[in-house]
Amino acid sequence: MKKVVVFLAEGFEEIEAISIIDILRRAEVAVTTVSVTGDQTVKGAHNIPVEADKLFDNVNFADYNMLVLPGGMPGAKNLNEHEGVKSQLKEFAENKFIGAICAAPMVLGNMGLLKGKRATCYPGFEAELIEATVTHEPVTVDGNIITGKGPAFAISFSLQLIETLVGKAARDEVSNGLLV
Numbered sequence: 312m313k314k315v316v317v318f319l320a321e322g323f324e325e326i327e328a329i330s331i332i333d334i335l336r337r338a339e340v341a342v343t344t345v346s347v348t349g350d351q352t353v354k355g356a357h358n359i360p361v362e363a364d365k366l367f368d369n370v371n372f373a374d375y376n377m378l379v380l381p382g383g384m385p386g387a388k389n390l391n392e393h394e395g396v397k398s399q400l401k402e403f404a405e406n407k408f409i410g411a412i413c414a415a416p417m418v419l420g421n422m423g424l425l426k427g428k429r430a431t432c433y434p435g436f437e438a439e440l441i442e443a444t445v446t447h448e449p450v451t452v453d454g455n456i457i458t459g460k461g462p463a464f465a466i467s468f469s470l471q472l473i474e475t476l477v478g479k480a481a482r483d484e485v486s487n488g489l490l491v
Contacts, residue, residue, distance in 0.1 A: 319361060321348055331472065411457075425440050
């Protein structure tokens with residue numbers, strides 16, 4: 312079974328985080344929500360509290376296949392300031408998968424992980440995708456990095472994560488069940 316971490320930082324975009332969690336679990340992907348705040352309960356950008364499965368310091372990241380960064384502000388900014396998240400992203404960039412949507416691809420851009428890659432993001436954050444080719448597409452895949460444009464594309468982004476992790480048949484099954 313494939314395993315994914317979805318990071319939760321104060322101010323995350325609720326539509327993106329919850330859609331990703333829900334849709335990946337429909338494909339029988341094991342999703343662990345991880346708080347980067349030190350508290351189990353993390354408030355989203357619209358003050359919706361979500362109870363994370365684990366705290367950052369209690370996760371063995373080697374057990375996972377993908378890290379996912381929901382966007383939202385100041386959630387993406389808070390992820391960008393978390394040294395532990397950036398350390399894990401650097402490790403995963405070498406041979407595992409990374410997903411980031413909305414404003415969160417800025418974290419990857421600021422780290423230099425998008426250099427020479429194609430990526431998309433929420434309008435207004437393009438300058439943060441340092442040395443990337445900005446596609447403006449709803450979802451962009453380049454190698455082991457999947458980026459999404461924003462909340463309206465949370466479902467298509469999540470379906471692409473499924474296809475990347477477990478294949479097109481699983482994506483199609485979940486997509487059909489969602490009436491997409």
